[in-house]
Amino acid sequence: MQLSGTDRNRRFLAAGAAVAVVAVMALVLIAGFRLATRIRASVSALQTTSVLQTYPAVISQQLAALRGQLDTLEYSGRVHGELAATVADFNKDFATIERRHDLDPAAIHRAQTLWRSYQPALAPVLAFSGEPYDDTDTGSSLSSSGRVYYDQVRRAAIFAAENATVLHRQLAILSASLQARTSAAAARLRTLLFVGVLTVLALAMAALYLQLARGRHERAAREAQEQTRDILKTVREGFFLLDADYRIGSVWSEALTRLFGRSDFAGLDFEELLRNKVSPETLATAVKYIKLLWGERARESLMKSINPLGQLEVSMDNGRGGRESRYLQFDFHRVMGPKGVKHVLCAVGDITSNVLLARELQEAQENAHSQLDMMVGMLHADPLQVSTFLDSASAGLKHVNTILKEPARTDAEFRKKLAGLSRELHSIKGEASALNLMSIAQRVHHLEDMVGELKGKSELTGNDFLPVVLKLDELLAHLRGVREMTARLVTLKDGSPEPGATMSVPQLRVVPTEQPGAPSATERPARAAGDLATMLQQLAAKLAQDHGKRITLTLSGLAEVPDAYLATVKDCVIQMLRNAAVHGIEPSEARRATAKPEVGEVRVDFHRSEKGYELLFQDDGAGLSPEALKRAAVRKNILTGEEAAALDNRAALALIFRPGFSTREEVSMDAGRGVGMDVIARAVYALGGKIGVSTNPGRFTRFKIALPEARQAPAVA
Amino acid sequence: MSTDSNPDGGRRQVRLLIVDDSNIVRRRIERSQRLGEIEVVGTASNGIEALELARRTDPDLVTMDLTMPQMDGIECISRLIELKPSMRILVISALADKATAVQAMEQGANGFLHKPFTDRQLNDAIAELIS
Numbered sequence: 001m002q003l004s005g006t007d008r009n010r011r012f013l014a015a016g017a018a019v020a021v022v023a024v025m026a027l028v029l030i031a032g033f034r035l036a037t038r039i040r041a042s043v044s045a046l047q048t049t050s051v052l053q054t055y056p057a058v059i060s061q062q063l064a065a066l067r068g069q070l071d072t073l074e075y076s077g078r079v080h081g082e083l084a085a086t087v088a089d090f091n092k093d094f095a096t097i098e099r100r101h102d103l104d105p106a107a108i109h110r111a112q113t114l115w116r117s118y119q120p121a122l123a124p125v126l127a128f129s130g131e132p133y134d135d136t137d138t139g140s141s142l143s144s145s146g147r148v149y150y151d152q153v154r155r156a157a158i159f160a161a162e163n164a165t166v167l168h169r170q171l172a173i174l175s176a177s178l179q180a181r182t183s184a185a186a187a188r189l190r191t192l193l194f195v196g197v198l199t200v201l202a203l204a205m206a207a208l209y210l211q212l213a214r215g216r217h218e219r220a221a222r223e224a225q226e227q228t229r230d231i232l233k234t235v236r237e238g239f240f241l242l243d244a245d246y247r248i249g250s251v252w253s254e255a256l257t258r259l260f261g262r263s264d265f266a267g268l269d270f271e272e273l274l275r276n277k278v279s280p281e282t283l284a285t286a287v288k289y290i291k292l293l294w295g296e297r298a299r300e301s302l303m304k305s306i307n308p309l310g311q312l313e314v315s316m317d318n319g320r321g322g323r324e325s326r327y328l329q330f331d332f333h334r335v336m337g338p339k340g341v342k343h344v345l346c347a348v349g350d351i352t353s354n355v356l357l358a359r360e361l362q363e364a365q366e367n368a369h370s371q372l373d374m375m376v377g378m379l380h381a382d383p384l385q386v387s388t389f390l391d392s393a394s395a396g397l398k399h400v401n402t403i404l405k406e407p408a409r410t411d412a413e414f415r416k417k418l419a420g421l422s423r424e425l426h427s428i429k430g431e432a433s434a435l436n437l438m439s440i441a442q443r444v445h446h447l448e449d450m451v452g453e454l455k456g457k458s459e460l461t462g463n464d465f466l467p468v469v470l471k472l473d474e475l476l477a478h479l480r481g482v483r484e485m486t487a488r489l490v491t492l493k494d495g496s497p498e499p500g501a502t503m504s505v506p507q508l509r510v511v512p513t514e515q516p517g518a519p520s521a522t523e524r525p526a527r528a529a530g531d532l533a534t535m536l537q538q539l540a541a542k543l544a545q546d547h548g549k550r551i552t553l554t555l556s557g558l559a560e561v562p563d564a565y566l567a568t569v570k571d572c573v574i575q576m577l578r579n580a581a582v583h584g585i586e587p588s589e590a591r592r593a594t595a596k597p598e599v600g601e602v603r604v605d606f607h608r609s610e611k612g613y614e615l616l617f618q619d620d621g622a623g624l625s626p627e628a629l630k631r632a633a634v635r636k637n638i639l640t641g642e643e644a645a646a647l648d649n650r651a652a653l654a655l656i657f658r659p660g661f662s663t664r665e666e667v668s669m670d671a672g673r674g675v676g677m678d679v680i681a682r683a684v685y686a687l688g689g690k691i692g693v694s695t696n697p698g699r700f701t702r703f704k705i706a707l708p709e710a711r712q713a714p715a716v717a
Numbered sequence: 718m719s720t721d722s723n724p725d726g727g728r729r730q731v732r733l734l735i736v737d738d739s740n741i742v743r744r745r746i747e748r749s750q751r752l753g754e755i756e757v758v759g760t761a762s763n764g765i766e767a768l769e770l771a772r773r774t775d776p777d778l779v780t781m782d783l784t785m786p787q788m789d790g791i792e793c794i795s796r797l798i799e800l801k802p803s804m805r806i807l808v809i810s811a812l813a814d815k816a817t818a819v820q821a822m823e824q825g826a827n828g829f830l831h832k833p834f835t836d837r838q839l840n841d842a843i844a845e846l847i848s
Binding site: 281282285288289291292299302305306307308310 | 814816818819827
């Protein structure tokens, strides 16, 4: 903007100089012409005065000659004629002098007066006509008029002789003054010419300088233009100006070609630029936004905040025949002119890598967050529990691996695999949730989702299991990480005065054994049972919180659980507790409405029985509805309608131990997967035990598990 | 609530109409404007109520929610602008998509504030609108 302003000024200056040159030259010429004319007139006047100066003497001579001729009675006609001519010449020349205004009027007046004083003497002489002599040609004497004439001539001659010098001098003064004026005019002319030439020279130099400056400036402008071109060629952002018709201007940066895969931007409509690259809705919004930019109403900061093109996903040809998604960022800046918005400057950048990086970062952050959560969870959890869980989870996953490796060909075999996977994963997830190890629980949940999806497929092949295997590997790696972290945390806790925690983890047996209060091997079952109680209380609290319910868990006799049954009892109670929290215990409002205590109660009691042991689990929740169970079984295609109708209440309740049964439609972390109770039942049967359920709808659900006398502890995962 | 009090002598107070279907948001905006040169001339919980109140109270400034029962904010904005073209409208909405913001601006809104907002953000947005 400033550039063109000075450019305009320079042009005005150059034009002004040219006009000045012409004007000065014209002035000099006109003045010079007038001076020259005046000098020419002066010169001719000077000639006249020079001639005039001679006349007084001539008149004197002619009068003297006339007198002489009259003295000698000679013929005087010719001389008289000459005198008359001289006087006439004098009068004529003098008249031209009198008309001049540049002569001193006083000097002219004096000459006039002098010349007029000649008139009384000259006039009678000149007035004489006729013959001054009597008689004949030989002449004898003057006639009477001749005598008068003679006297007049004589007086005139005397007058002329006396005054010729004075008149001559006066005329000489006039001539001298005229001469002085003429030479002064000549000097002025010389000065004028000199000044004129100098001025023209000066102006010509100024014009030359301006011309040079303009050339220099044009060079600078050209360079600036080149630099602009270079910038536009090199810059990574796409730049262009939009005019009031939303068309792209003639100047744009090369990056646009790369960003949009075209090069015909000049004059291109903005809408056309984005057409087929974004959805029609986005395009419509973008066009509306661009129109708003031209309005005076919206401020730049506001417009920036509602920019719908701040992160625009566009679909582009990838040059290999396909299309790929890229993220573009459009920035708009209004260029203001004297009459409001003149242009809108648009900057386009490819922020695909930024967007992807931001996503990765977010994922990493979430990951870190979950790790942190897990660490905090682990700090609260007992290391023994965590360690036990990790052992059983590893064993469980190994089992999963084994299931995956089992050769399978038919669809039925694949489906059997899936069922096995589901059960195993569900139980790992339950334990992880109970210990608040959410990072593990979520990963297992994800795996369960994948398995669930596979179940929904009409045909299964070995390849379908590949993603599951990959995910499983990831989970195993994660478990290793958790184990490492546990070890470190335990080392940290080592410094704490809690003796049991340090010694309960096998890896830490290196800790000096002379530590006071180190537990003996016999203390272990009691501790394990104590751990189980703590873990179950934590799980109950967590489940209550997650499902917005209020639950008290009363545990008794867990210390009695023999080592051999510890794992199974734990699994059973976890699963039943989860079911109670999700399905059984009602929300507080519902309980209030049925006059129940607001806080739901779950009792777990383990005790010896006649034939061995008995585990009682009872919640005071809504109970089980045989009809609802039947309907669910029909919906899940576990039973046909007729089969269901044929079931009595007892058999209907037993449906909950069927594989794949669930009464809940939505799937949560804690229930609804349809595995759980069947796993429990199998585990109980595996130990030679029995499981039974009884319910009073609206009042309670009770599970009774009978276990035989414990044999030597079998290997428990 | 008095409508023509001029505590700062001569200069007319800016008359604010608050439109939001949430009672909490309405009260929050009203409370934040208790002091200063803004006078809350009314609150409305939907577009129809807002139009009726606007006819009666002649507000200079309206804070406008977008998602409301009966008449939504976008339509209400255009009707308000028809009623009084010089009216300034600050859209306060939880809708995050820019298309809605652009549409609101197109209808005549002058500013946009995202929910949730702080008192300071609200005051800044209002100050910018009435300056």
